[in-house]
Amino acid sequence: xxxxxxxxxxxxxxxxxxxxxxxxxxxxxxxxxxxxxxxxxxxxxxxxxxxxxxxxxxxxxxxxxxxxxxxxxxxxxxxxxxxxxxxxxxxxxxxxxxxxxxxxxxxxxxxxxxxxxxxxxxxxxxxxxxxxxxxxxxxxxxxxxxxxxxxxxxxxxxxxxxxxxxxxxxxxxxxxxxxxxxxxxxxxxxxxxxxxxxxxxxxxxxxxxxxxxxxxxxxxxxxxxxxxxxxxxxxxxxxxxxxxxxxxxxxxxxxxxxxxxxxxxxxxxxxxxxxxxxxxxxxxxxxxxxxxxxxxxxxxxxxxxxxxxxxxxxxxxxxxxxxxxxxxxxxxxxxxxxxxxxxxxxxxxxxxxxxxxxxxxxxxxxxxxxxxxxxxxxxxxxxxxxxxxxxxxxxxxxxxxxxxxxxxxxxxxxxxxxxxxxxxxxxxxxxxxxxxxxxxxxxxxxxxxxxxxxxxxxxxxxxxxxxxxxxxxxxxxxxxxxxxxxxxxxxxxxxxxxxxxxxxxxxxxxxxxxxxxxxxxxxxxxxxxxxxxxxxxxxxxxxxxxxxxxxxxxxxxxxxxxxxxxxxxxxxxxxxxxxxxxxxxxxxxxxxxxxxxxxxxxxxxx
Amino acid sequence: xxxxxxxxxxxxxxxxxxxxxxxxxxxxxxxxxxxxxxxxxxxxxxxxxxxxxxxxxxxxxxxxxxxxxxxxxxxxxxxxxxxxxxxxxxxxxxxxxxxxxxxxxxxxxxxxxxxxxxxxxxxxxxxxxxxxxxxxxxxxxxxxxxxxxxxxxxxxxxxxxxxxxxxxxxxxxxxxxxx
Numbered sequence: 086x087x088x089x090x091x092x093x094x095x096x097x098x099x100x101x102x103x104x105x106x107x108x109x110x111x112x113x114x115x116x117x118x119x120x121x122x123x124x125x126x127x128x129x130x131x132x133x134x135x136x137x138x139x140x141x142x143x144x145x146x147x148x149x150x151x152x153x154x155x156x157x158x159x160x161x162x163x164x165x166x167x168x169x170x171x172x173x174x175x176x177x178x179x180x181x182x183x184x185x186x187x188x189x190x191x192x193x194x195x196x197x198x199x200x201x202x203x204x205x206x207x208x209x210x211x212x213x214x215x216x217x218x219x220x221x222x223x224x225x226x227x228x229x230x231x232x233x234x235x236x237x238x239x240x241x242x243x244x245x246x247x248x249x250x251x252x253x254x255x256x257x258x259x260x261x262x263x264x265x266x267x268x269x270x271x272x273x274x275x276x277x278x279x280x281x282x283x284x285x286x287x288x289x290x291x292x293x294x295x296x297x298x299x300x301x302x303x304x305x306x307x308x309x310x311x312x313x314x315x316x317x318x319x320x321x322x323x324x325x326x327x328x329x330x331x332x333x334x335x336x337x338x339x340x341x342x343x344x345x346x347x348x349x350x351x352x353x354x355x356x357x358x359x360x361x362x363x364x365x366x367x368x369x370x371x372x373x374x375x376x377x378x379x380x381x382x383x384x385x386x387x388x389x390x391x392x393x394x395x396x397x398x399x400x401x402x403x404x405x406x407x408x409x410x411x412x413x414x415x416x417x418x419x420x421x422x423x424x425x426x427x428x429x430x431x432x433x434x435x436x437x438x439x440x441x442x443x444x445x446x447x448x449x450x451x452x453x454x455x456x457x458x459x460x461x462x463x464x465x466x467x468x469x470x471x472x473x474x475x476x477x478x479x480x481x482x483x484x485x486x487x488x489x490x491x492x493x494x495x496x497x498x499x500x501x502x503x504x505x506x507x508x509x510x511x512x513x514x515x516x517x518x519x520x521x522x523x524x525x526x527x528x529x530x531x532x533x534x535x536x537x538x539x540x541x542x543x544x545x546x547x548x549x550x551x552x553x554x555x556x557x558x559x560x561x562x563x564x565x566x567x568x569x570x571x572x573x574x575x576x577x578x579x580x581x582x583x584x585x586x587x588x589x590x591x592x593x594x595x596x597x598x599x600x601x602x603x604x605x606x607x608x609x610x611x612x613x614x615x616x617x618x619x620x621x622x623x624x625x626x627x628x629x630x631x632x633x634x635x636x637x638x639x640x641x642x643x644x645x646x647x648x649x650x651x652x653x654x655x656x657x658x659x660x661x662x663x664x665x666x667x668x669x670x671x672x673x674x675x676x677x678x679x680x681x682x683x684x685x686x687x688x689x690x691x
Numbered sequence: 692x693x694x695x696x697x698x699x700x701x702x703x704x705x706x707x708x709x710x711x712x713x714x715x716x717x718x719x720x721x722x723x724x725x726x727x728x729x730x731x732x733x734x735x736x737x738x739x740x741x742x743x744x745x746x747x748x749x750x751x752x753x754x755x756x757x758x759x760x761x762x763x764x765x766x767x768x769x770x771x772x773x774x775x776x777x778x779x780x781x782x783x784x785x786x787x788x789x790x791x792x793x794x795x796x797x798x799x800x801x802x803x804x805x806x807x808x809x810x811x812x813x814x815x816x817x818x819x820x821x822x823x824x825x826x827x828x829x830x831x832x833x834x835x836x837x838x839x840x841x842x843x844x845x846x847x848x849x850x851x852x853x854x855x856x857x858x859x860x861x862x863x864x865x866x867x868x869x870x
Binding site for chain 2: 134135137138147148149425450451454455457458474475478479481482484485486488489490493496522524564567634635657660662663687689691
């Protein structure tokens, strides 16, 4: 599941019929260049794990059956539409895994996709192998995933598009550097992630994105510099599954069927546009055409996020907010369980890499396969908008399997090195005898920051325990006891911060450096951050670090308040939880280094 | 579409099926939350011979793929651990109801206060299954947090008797609670 506002494709179809209400043509003379763009976001993990035990469907569809329906009912008809119009272009975004599905069971569709891509008609966009929640995990997890995607595209002979759009419209400013390193050229930034942060915007046709360029996805643009006029519109910017099925998605398997009439409607809209002089093109062609002819606009500072932050409370839908299913009943989702276990699996993987290296083991094949499983484990839909229990357990099952494989490698390394217990330091690349906790702390009566922990259910016991690693590094464990099974689920903690205009954190896919935002640059009151390394400033020279193995919930930051809050609506009412946070006093550089040691490169005792 | 989702959400209110703790699995013994690498379970011993006696860490019926059952038993003898898994449905990886027996490991994760139980099983080829004539390696991995009795993970099958690689099918999901 990827959608937050499920009516937008219907809007797109409506626009098609109305010749895609284009931006106003303010210029008096000349013929404007007119580009009609599209982004079909396909996700073969739309219902990760298939429809098994799904309360809304009495039958059973195994994972491959749901995948096959996505290909047959929604992807293939879109490809056939464009194959029938060789002058048209479109962007199709998909995870690398989808190509493996095509190769395994839909070779004709793979051939069609390949042919359209080689002809330049379809720009096949892919930034990750699995539709994973990469804004919430360490950079290396995405790097492994993206490398697998590149290899998958190469293996299947499909040219990888140079535009980038991602699952759930995930976007972040640091993607510019990662894209540049990999020959991507054009970021498609979802309009709502921009508007949520800065208010309404009149789109420029092209923005600067580091050394690259950026298109504001889903929002038409108009440009006139006196000699050149450009108009841009979007004919589709949504889940690709919805176009050919009349807006039904794979959660409704009896209704999720190809409807040729709705495809014909869309086709008629595009034909009308083409006859009116619009070029039905790809983002890549559009950006290439404009790059040297227009002045690239400068985007404002942009926080990491997803494409419908208004309806998903930013990233909180994946990190603490309950899903839209079973309203009034207990939640199906287990956000903190799923997301923290995904992080634990990451830690074990980087430790296993180090252990194998130190011990001289040839574990490459096992570890590569486990990285693939980790990408699947971190799929967005194991938490989020509407995961049912099957999707939640898909994430848990994959993560635990990653843990097993990685731990097997570590145990083999211990045997090879003759170690009974080992300290594995992935940062240093060492594995030595020992069992010392790298963050051993002594209990203290109180900490440097006021902590308010609350639970809607008064029967839950709450305990806050501080300890000290050193004078600048304190740890606080917040324990919520099990409550009344019939009571509300919400538990929360708030750290009192000192308001400072500077908000320091790290950006997704840039783990090695702090990034400082000015709160004054933003229009929002509150915003939810995933914090891929867990770190955010709590005031000048003070930082809060989530221990991601125990708490991976969204951090709520505010424009006019220095406090940082976390909440979980998905903790089962009769279950307990312990959240661990670190409070560090020092420089931003040291805080990020510590966050890496706590989270992404944790020294483990095994 | 919003209306459709709302209708479904309302329907689900009335038929929520969050699993109840499986209670028919017998008693759990042994210490599942302590110990280090290898076995975390304290084991008894025959006082006359000093021979370690088997200790059941847990013996529980859990959900398999949400709609079926799987019985999982983890036992220790001294520092060794073993597991027995009986999946009600085998999904082509094993015959339905097969009893799988294999070597287990009980791994402690002290930095998160959790234990992971893993085991390997050698499965025979299953005609018509995803591995065809090849033997199937099956791997169990279950995570248990110290804070709770929820135990979750999966049983993953690999062709050619392997225990890593691209699984034959998606990992089979296991979820439930220890007594």
